Amino acid sequence: GQNIDQPTEMTATEGAIVQINCTYQTSGFNGLFWYQQHAGEAPTFLSYNVLDGLEEKGRFSSFLSRSKGYSYLLLKELQMKDSASYLCAVRDPDRGSTLGRLYFGRGTQLTVWP
Amino acid sequence: DSGVTQTPKHLITATGQRVTLRCSPRSGDLSVYWYQQSLDQGLQFLIQYYNGEERAKGNILERFSAQQFPDLHSELNLSSLELGDSALYFCASSARTGEGSPLHFGNGTRLTVT
Numbered sequence: 001g002q003n004i005d006q007p008t009e010m011t012a013t014e015g016a017i018v019q020i021n022c023t024y025q026t027s028g029f030n031g032l033f034w035y036q037q038h039a040g041e042a043p044t045f046l047s048y049n050v051l052d053g054l055e056e057k058g059r060f061s062s063f064l065s066r067s068k069g070y071s072y073l074l075l076k077e078l079q080m081k082d083s084a085s086y087l088c089a090v091r092d093p094d095r096g097s098t099l100g101r102l103y104f105g106r107g108t109q110l111t112v113w114p
Numbered sequence: 115d116s117g118v119t120q121t122p123k124h125l126i127t128a129t130g131q132r133v134t135l136r137c138s139p140r141s142g143d144l145s146v147y148w149y150q151q152s153l154d155q156g157l158q159f160l161i162q163y164y165n166g167e168e169r170a171k172g173n174i175l176e177r178f179s180a181q182q183f184p185d186l187h188s189e190l191n192l193s194s195l196e197l198g199d200s201a202l203y204f205c206a207s208s209a210r211t212g213e214g215s216p217l218h219f220g221n222g223t224r225l226t227v228t
Contacts, residue, residue, distance in 0.1 A: 033216060042116060042204065042219040043157070050214065087157065100145055100208060101170050102217055106156035 002026045004105035006088050011111045012078050020073045020108045022088030033102060034062050034073045035087040043087055047073070075110075083112045117141065118220035120205050126226045132193040135223045139186055139207030145169070146188040147208075147217060148180055152201040163188055195227045 003025040012018040024032070031050040035043040049055055049064035049071060061074040073086055085107040092103055117140035127133055139146050148160040159172035163182035174180075177195075182188040192199060202224050206217035 031214060040202075040224075042118075042221050044116070045216040045218065048214055048216060089157075100164075100215065100217075101147060101159050101162050101172070103159065104149075104157040 002090065002092060002103040004088055004090055004103060006086075006105040006108045008106070009109045009111070011113060013113050014078055014080060016078050017074065017076050018078060018110065020075070020086050020088075020110065022071045022073070022105060024069050024071070024088070024090050024105075026090050026092050026103065028092045029066065029090060030093040031091040032062075032064055032071050033089040033091065034060075034071075035089060035104075037085045037087055037107065039085075046086075078112045080112050080114065083110060085109050116218040116220065118205060118207050118218050120203075120220035120223050122223060123221065124224050124226075126228065127195060128228055129195055129197060131195050131227075132191065133195065133225065135190040135192070135203055135205075135225075137188045137190070137205030137207075137220060139188070139205075140209075140218055143207035143209050143218070144186065145208045145215075146182055146186070147206045148174075148188070148190050149204045149206065149219075150201050151204060151222075157204070160190070192225070197227050200225055200227045 006022045034046040037043040047062040059076045087107045088105040089102040119138040144165045147162045150158045160174040162170040180190045202222045204222045206219045208215040
């Protein structure tokens with residue numbers, strides 16, 4: 001089975017830094033993705049990690065530790081428009097083949113206050 | 115704009131009815147995925163097609179079926195609809211079934227069963 005956990009809600013103020021954690025227990029692992037989703041809209045791709053370490057992309061960074069089954073998304077210089085749900089997703093190579101499907105956590109609703 | 119097109123945007127129907135949701139993937143993408151998103155379940159993987167063939171199946175009900183056509187568009191058919199089928203249905207596509215390929219999501223079809 002697949003188990004992906006992330007906090008339900010977080011709040012922060014404009015200009016601050018916030019870290020959204022994700023832990024996973026999956027039968028296989030072939031990469032971890034972070035998506036942003038505004039209410040009622042499509043999820044949009046933010047970042048991808050497959051090796052341990054930090055990937056930086058502008059104001060957003062994502063970290064992965066495969067041995068710990070742990071990732072985090074770091075958002076810097078928060079803006080009001082960053083208020084959204086952030087989804088952690090794991091790609092699971094079922095039965096040894098890379099099928100490409102993603103398993104998603106339930107998302108962390110981030111609210112940025114002025 | 116992700117390049118993935120879903121129609122219709124909204125669908126309101128009665129219990130027991132049947133509906134068809136349509137998806138056109140990004141140009142060149144061979145993989146199509148269907149997800150269901152409800153408030154209490156998050157994004158749930160339903161089914162994946164690659165170049166016309168079914169590649170992976172998630173928790174898709176027997177009342178639901180899908181197919182991918184030679185022009186790569188896909189349809190998700192939902193029959194004998196129940197109130198609990200009310201949800202956002204997303205289609206996504208990716209360039210290849212490789213570990214690093216993100217899924218690009220369409221804007222979804224909001225299904226309301228009354």
